[in-house]
Amino acid sequence: xxxxxxxxxxxxxxxxxxxxxxxxxxxxxxxxxxxxxxxxxxxxxxxxxxxxxxxxxxxxxxxxxxxxxxxxxxxxxxxxxxxxxxxxxxxxxxxxxxxxxxxxxxxxxxxxxxxxxxxxxxxxxxxxxxxxxxxxxxxxxxxxxxxxxxxxxxxxxxxxxxxxxxxxxxxxxxxxxxxxxxxxxxxxxxxxxxxxxxxxxxxxxxxxxxxxxxxxxxxxxxxxxxxxxxxxxxxxxxxxxxxxxxxxxxxxxxxxxxxxxxxxxxxxxxxxxxxxxxxxxxxxxxxxxxxxxxxxxxxxxxxxxxxxxxxxxxxxxxxxxxxxxxxxxxxxxxxxxxxxxxxxxxxxxxxxxxxxxxxxxxxxxxxxxxxxxxx
Numbered sequence: 001x002x003x004x005x006x007x008x009x010x011x012x013x014x015x016x017x018x019x020x021x022x023x024x025x026x027x028x029x030x031x032x033x034x035x036x037x038x039x040x041x042x043x044x045x046x047x048x049x050x051x052x053x054x055x056x057x058x059x060x061x062x063x064x065x066x067x068x069x070x071x072x073x074x075x076x077x078x079x080x081x082x083x084x085x086x087x088x089x090x091x092x093x094x095x096x097x098x099x100x101x102x103x104x105x106x107x108x109x110x111x112x113x114x115x116x117x118x119x120x121x122x123x124x125x126x127x128x129x130x131x132x133x134x135x136x137x138x139x140x141x142x143x144x145x146x147x148x149x150x151x152x153x154x155x156x157x158x159x160x161x162x163x164x165x166x167x168x169x170x171x172x173x174x175x176x177x178x179x180x181x182x183x184x185x186x187x188x189x190x191x192x193x194x195x196x197x198x199x200x201x202x203x204x205x206x207x208x209x210x211x212x213x214x215x216x217x218x219x220x221x222x223x224x225x226x227x228x229x230x231x232x233x234x235x236x237x238x239x240x241x242x243x244x245x246x247x248x249x250x251x252x253x254x255x256x257x258x259x260x261x262x263x264x265x266x267x268x269x270x271x272x273x274x275x276x277x278x279x280x281x282x283x284x285x286x287x288x289x290x291x292x293x294x295x296x297x298x299x300x301x302x303x304x305x306x307x308x309x310x311x312x313x314x315x316x317x318x319x320x321x322x323x324x325x326x327x328x329x330x331x332x333x334x335x336x337x338x339x340x341x342x343x344x345x346x347x348x349x350x351x352x353x354x355x356x357x358x359x360x361x362x363x364x365x366x367x368x369x370x371x372x373x374x375x
Contacts, residue, residue: 012072015052016041021072025062029055032065101130162324169298176309187288191281199273206266217260227252300328300336307335 012020016037023035031052033041041051048057089098096110104122113119125133234242234249242249296311303320307313314335323329330336 008071008075008078012068012075020076021065021068024065024068024072026065026068027055027057027062028059029053029057032068035062035064038062099127100124101127103130158325161322162326165324179309183288184285187285188281191284195273195277199268202273203268206268210266213260220257224257294337297328297336297338299326300330300334302329302332302334304332305335311338 009020014021014024014034014037015031016033019034021032021034024032025035025038026032027038027050029050029052031050033051038051042048048059049055050057090096091098091110091113094110094112096112098108098110100109100111100114101107102109102113102119102122102124105119108127109119109124114124231249231253234245234252237245292310292312296307296314298307298311301307301314301323303323304317305314306317306321308315316333320332328336
């Protein structure tokens with residue numbers, strides 16, 4: 001009978017949770033599982049495989065195994081009846097009432113067991129005393145567990161706060177990066193427009209000068225062409241007519257046209273516009289860019305401080321800010337420098353001695369002042 005019960009329980013045991021089936025389903029491969037166990041298995045593995053034979057399945061929803069469900073309900077009821085039908089307060093060996101607790105074997109025994117060879121020289125206690133001792137011990141452990149639970153919940157809350165703060169940091173940092181680069185873009189656009197304007201102005205001026213020169217040359221070419229044509233006509237005249245006008249023809253044939261000269265600097269000075277262009281722009285860019293030796297690290301800023309967007313200034317906040325409790329923060333009115341000094345004596349000017357600024361790499365900050373309240 002016991003063998004049959006064991007076989008029934010084995011047949012009704014889920015291969016995943018090793019407990020009696022709850023809402024069993026059957027796969028195409030023939031293996032059955034609790035539906036929650038199977039769904040959780042598939043969720044963790046991300047592939048619909050049979051947990052036993054590992055066969056890949058393409059089932060949208062496994063079929064319910066109603067026969068196995070009914071059998072599992074019967075086995076569960078029988079197991080419950082067996083558990084309630086026995087007498088848990090009676091010794092299985094001597095059929096005597098359990099009255100003592102063996103501290104060495106950590107089990108309940110009857111008065112007959114106390115004198116058995118197995119428990120010889122063991123330490124015993126009445127059940128009520130042992131129960132109270134264990135309750136005290138378990139209560140102490142429970143307090144420790146509750147403390148651990150509280151710590152874990154606090155850690156979980158801080159992690160959630162850090163996750164939200166990371167998103168906020170990403171948005172704010174992206175906005176600051178875009179604004180900073182926008183300043184460079186605007187500066188470069190102005191410089192580009194300035195260089196293009198200078199180029200177009202020079203091109204227009206030199207083109208206008210050259211056009212005037214071309215007009216004068218064209219006019220002289222036209223006059224000289226007419227003179228040459230006239231001389232050709234006079235050379236074809238009869239000797240008498242030719243000689244009558246020979247004096248004017250000779251005067252007309254004299255060349256008094258000056259050879260045109262091309263003055264230097266007539267072309268666009270490309271070297272002036274393009275030569276070392278990037279270096280010149282970079283050199284001018286240095287006038288609008290301010291270098292800060294120490295940048296404040298917002299991850300170390302206390303809850304009572306507000307940092308500027310460029311992370312160079314810190315002001316005291318009237319209300320405490322909601323910031324994650326990360327290990328880099330040292331105090332409500334303390335902020336660390338992102339980059340520290342390795343040589344020299346650093347100093348800062350602050351509005352009031354309401355908060356402290358430290359460098360990570362500097363141990364001795366010897367100079368503090370209130371000379372420049374604007375910093």
